[in-house]
Every structure is written in structure tokens, then in C-alpha cells.
Amino acid sequence: MTISPENPATTVTASLDFRSIDLRGRALSLAELRAAVPRAQHQTVADAEQKVLDIIAAVRSRGFAALGEFALAFDGVEQSHPRVPAAALAEALDSLDPAVRSALEESISRARRFAAAQRPADVDVELGDGAVVSQNWVPVGRVGLYVPGGLAVYPSSVIMNVVPAQAAGVPSVALASPPQKEFGGLPHPTILAAAALLGIDEVYAIGGAQAVAAFAYGIPGPGGEETLEPVDVVTGPGNIFVATAKRLVKGVVGIDSEAGTTEIAILADATARPDLVAADLISQAEHDPKAASVLVTDSAELAAAVDAELKRQAARTKHSERVVTALSGPQSGVVLVDNLEQGIAVCDAYAAEHLEIMTADAPAVAARIRNAGAIFVGDYSPVSLGDYCAGSNHVLPTSGTAAFSSGLNVTTFLRAVQLINYSRPALEEVSRHIVSLAGAEDLPGHGDAVTIRFAGE
Structure with a gap:
């Protein structure tokens, strides 16, 4: 165990080892680049699949009884019915810290403005006299939104899930978040307050894969219990079990993307500030010990300076042990490249959930990126801005799936219906x-x- 000299109260149980992958002087194919970039080597979807299949089967066959067993086993909570009472939602909003409420309201306002602009227009095309083909965008009837719990509290994810669904015009919205033992078996009160602030009154204390299963298949309410109606679309981030559950129910319901453990990649050159790069890598590493933080640069000097900054800043941050574990894992590290061209190719191969561009003429470089969930341009657009108050959505594809899928947006909740009138x-x-x-x-x-x-x- 080491003690940070800058902050003696902060302890670090392991030394930070931010590994280096040197691709300089190597001409690699796309497949080789994908194999070379840092990736997590923890439990795979295949490992989780059987456990999730068992959870889904239990929820489908035994409904609320199974949910109660999972709440006790996974969350240490005894539960008769997972529906959050209306009084608990109102109380959470009344008790919300005014500063947090103000921040949530600002985030909601910005997200709503951006979401409202995303809705595509209906189109009518006249292909001849009396031959009209139209495309109308119609909202799905009901959605189930998942907000994770665990190591952190995510009221921001309530906003990111709810706002685009409301902007799409979805008439029925339900939300689930894990029960918390310290809050009487309900989700965290800040989660409840955010839901109340958005006008969501159907909230369930259900966590993980079982929440996805409950939304996908619904749960009848025998014996006077309230029915949980099935949904058309399930969205929201989560761990590998949530992502696996979403993959397994896809086809029964729609899903947004397979959003797993968070990741950040930063494409930087010699003009970048090492302290900013390090701070942004740490900002995502503090989410989870398995979070991925990757620097791609053509400057060995910057890489060395960032490594020094990581050691300094990680030692004094609140969640130091978690950060050090994430930064030292196989999913994190610096990728050294010959030039910006190779750096862009690496970023496209990695297809980051969050990609920051910290280079000279960052907007021009950002315009050349094809694969990323969201791109943050320049020194004053950090990922944490997008997490909370940019107006963009932070529910984004991870693990390379940004190469073929998009972040959560209004069209996630819309269907394009074609009308033929001849x-x-x-x-x-x-x-x-x-x-x-x-x-x-x-x-x-x-x-x-x-x-x-x-x-x-």
C-alpha cells in the first residue's frame, strides 16, 4: 500500500501500470488493428449467457416471486412487489438538494431541445398521377428504461433514457433501477427524484438482467397483484449481464444498443495538455474497475507526460483504488502511432463509446472519424460534459459496437411506417x-x- 504525498488521506493499494502498445512502423489491416487495441479480458458474454438465460426463464415462469428472490440474492432486499409507490417518488423530489435539482433541470432542458430537433419529418412522394408513397414516423407504444445502480448513482441516465422517449411521443414509459438496501428496498432517492421531475410515475425496484426480462415479457398480476405490462423497446446501459439480457431478448423487443462498461479513447498529438488528457481518462476510469481508458497519440513525449499525470492525479482522486485498477487493466493503455493518419485508423478500429479529439485543428480531425458513439471536440468538450449537460445523450454503444450502432436518440423510439396509396x-x-x-x-x-x-x- 502506498500513500499519496499530495493527499495523505488517500490510499492506493496497487501501483498504476498504464500499459503501452507500440504500433509505430507497422502497416496493419483493420482486423489486425482491432486485435491490437486494448480490450477487456474479463468475463465474456458467452460466460454470462447461461446465467442470464436462467434468470429470464425464472422471471417468465415465476414472475414477481422470482423477482423477489433475485432482489434478496443480489441486493439483500426483501420485496413483495417491485412497484415504487407514488408517495416515495413525491417524497424523493421534495427532499432533493436544490443544487442537484437545478442541475437536473438544466440537463433536462438542454436534452429536450436537442431531442426535439432529432425527430425526422414524414415524407410523401408522388411517383405519378394518383401514385403516392409515404413514410410516417410513429412512436412505439411502450418502453422500458433501465437505469443502473452499483458503484455510482445515475440520475443523469434517467434523463438520457426518458427525454428522447418523451420527445418521440411514446405514450407509456416505465423505468427500472436496482433496489437499494440502505433506502428501504427502493432505488436511490435521487433516481426517484429525477423520474418524478420528468413526470414518470411507473417506476420499479428491479435490477440487472431480471429487469430486462420483466420488461420484455411482462409479468401478470395474479392474486390482486399489479400487472407489469410488456414493452416494445428496452433501453439503457448496464453491466455485462444487462447487455447480455438485451441481446437475448432482441427480437421479442427492440433494444437501443449493447451498452456495457464505459470506455473513453482520446486521440491526441503533441499540442495536447497532459493534465487534461489524464483527468479525462480518470473521469471514466472512476466508473468501474473494468472501465476502459485509452490514449492514442503520435507523441511519445505526450504519452510519458500523461503517464506521470495519471500517477499524480489518480493518487489523490476519491476513488483512487477503482481508478488505478481500471487504468492498469488490459482494457486500458496508450497506443503509440506514427502519425495522425494511423491514429484515426486506430480510433475507427477501436470504435470508442466516447472519443475525445485533442489535436491541432480538432474539428477537422473529428470530421474524419467514422466510428464512435459520441465525439468530443477540443479542450473544452470533455466526456463529463456529455455525461450531464451537453444536451447530447450518454447512452452509447460500447465494446466496438459503435462501428454499426448508434447512441440512444429519438429514432430509437420511432418506427418508419410506409403507406402506399395508388x-x-x-x-x-x-x-x-x-x-x-x-x-x-x-x-x-x-x-x-x-x-x-x-x-x-
Whole structure:
């Protein structure tokens, strides 16, 4: 055990070992880059899958009884029904620290403005006289929003889940967060206060994979118990069990993305400030011992300076042990590259949840990035801004899934419904083409369904 000289009250149980991966002088393919970047080597989805399958099966077969058993086993809470009483929501909001309430209100205001601008427009296309095809955006009927508990409290995740759903016009919104023993088996009061502030009154004290299962399949309420109705879409971040549960119920319900343990990558050159880079890497490392913090740079001097700053700042931060564990893990480290071009290629291969650009002409560099959940440009756009008050959404794809999926947004809760409205003359105009294509596909009934409309003329 070492004691920080800057803050003797802060203890560090392990030395910080921020590993280095040197890609300089190497021409690597995309597959090789993906294999080279730091990745977690902890429990995989395959390891978690059977446990999650068992949880889902228990929730489906035994409903609220199974939820009560999981609350006792995982959270140390005895529970008869997970629904949070309306009085508890009101009390949490009444007791909320005024400064925290003001901050939440500002975050909500900014998030709502950005979300309102995201809704796509309906379109009508006239392809001929009497031939109109439209696309209308329609909200899903009901969503289940998950807000994690564990090492930290996330009222900000309540905002990030609820606001885009409300902006999309979803008529029924339910929220789940793990029960907390120290709060009488209810979710953390700040979570409840944020829900109340947003007008969400259907809140459940359910954690982990069992919350996802309950939302996906619903739970009937025999014996006078209140029914938990199934949802159409499940969203929200969580640990590997939550991410695995979302993957397993996908198809039964829609999901946003497989948002697991947080990660940050920073693309920086010699112009970057080492203290800012280190502070931002630490800001994500404090979430979880398995959080990933990655620096990509073409400057060995910057890398050395950041390493020194990490040791200094990590020693005095509140969650020092957690931070040191995360920064020293296989999921974290510095990647040394030859130049900015290679750095951009590494970032695209890594596909970070959060990517900061700290280079000369950062906006131009940011515009060249293809794969990231969210990109933070320049010295004054840290990830923590996006976590709370940027107006953007912090529920983002992790573990490289940003290469093919997006962060939570209004369209997550919308469906594009196509409308086809042809008049008789408009159908007749294309009827011969339909018959020809139906014949080419050996589906003559398709053609007959058109020609019968004009038979006997």
C-alpha cells in the first residue's frame, strides 16, 4: 500500500501500470488493428449467457416471486412487489438538494431541445398521377428504461433514457433501477427524484438482467397483484449481464444498443495538455474497475507526460483504488502511432463509446472519424460534459459496437411506417411490370392479384 504525498488521506493499494502498445512502423489491416487495441479480458458474454438465460426463464415462469428472490440474492432486499409507490417518488423530489435539482433541470432542458430537433419529418412522394408513397414516423407504444445502480448513482441516465422517449411521443414509459438496501428496498432517492421531475410515475425496484426480462415479457398480476405490462423497446446501459439480457431478448423487443462498461479513447498529438488528457481518462476510469481508458497519440513525449499525470492525479482522486485498477487493466493503455493518419485508423478500429479529439485543428480531425458513439471536440468538450449537460445523450454503444450502432436518440423510439396509396389508373399503369416480375419469380398469384382488378373490362 502506498500513500499519496499530495493527499495523505488517500490510499492506493496497487501501483498504476498504464500499459503501452507500440504500433509505430507497422502497416496493419483493420482486423489486425482491432486485435491490437486494448480490450477487456474479463468475463465474456458467452460466460454470462447461461446465467442470464436462467434468470429470464425464472422471471417468465415465476414472475414477481422470482423477482423477489433475485432482489434478496443480489441486493439483500426483501420485496413483495417491485412497484415504487407514488408517495416515495413525491417524497424523493421534495427532499432533493436544490443544487442537484437545478442541475437536473438544466440537463433536462438542454436534452429536450436537442431531442426535439432529432425527430425526422414524414415524407410523401408522388411517383405519378394518383401514385403516392409515404413514410410516417410513429412512436412505439411502450418502453422500458433501465437505469443502473452499483458503484455510482445515475440520475443523469434517467434523463438520457426518458427525454428522447418523451420527445418521440411514446405514450407509456416505465423505468427500472436496482433496489437499494440502505433506502428501504427502493432505488436511490435521487433516481426517484429525477423520474418524478420528468413526470414518470411507473417506476420499479428491479435490477440487472431480471429487469430486462420483466420488461420484455411482462409479468401478470395474479392474486390482486399489479400487472407489469410488456414493452416494445428496452433501453439503457448496464453491466455485462444487462447487455447480455438485451441481446437475448432482441427480437421479442427492440433494444437501443449493447451498452456495457464505459470506455473513453482520446486521440491526441503533441499540442495536447497532459493534465487534461489524464483527468479525462480518470473521469471514466472512476466508473468501474473494468472501465476502459485509452490514449492514442503520435507523441511519445505526450504519452510519458500523461503517464506521470495519471500517477499524480489518480493518487489523490476519491476513488483512487477503482481508478488505478481500471487504468492498469488490459482494457486500458496508450497506443503509440506514427502519425495522425494511423491514429484515426486506430480510433475507427477501436470504435470508442466516447472519443475525445485533442489535436491541432480538432474539428477537422473529428470530421474524419467514422466510428464512435459520441465525439468530443477540443479542450473544452470533455466526456463529463456529455455525461450531464451537453444536451447530447450518454447512452452509447460500447465494446466496438459503435462501428454499426448508434447512441440512444429519438429514432430509437420511432418506427418508419410506409403507406402506399395508388388509384386505379396508377395501378393499371404499372400492372404489366408487376405481372412480368411475378412471372420471373414464379409467383403467378402475385400477378393475378393485380389483373383480377381489371378483368372483364
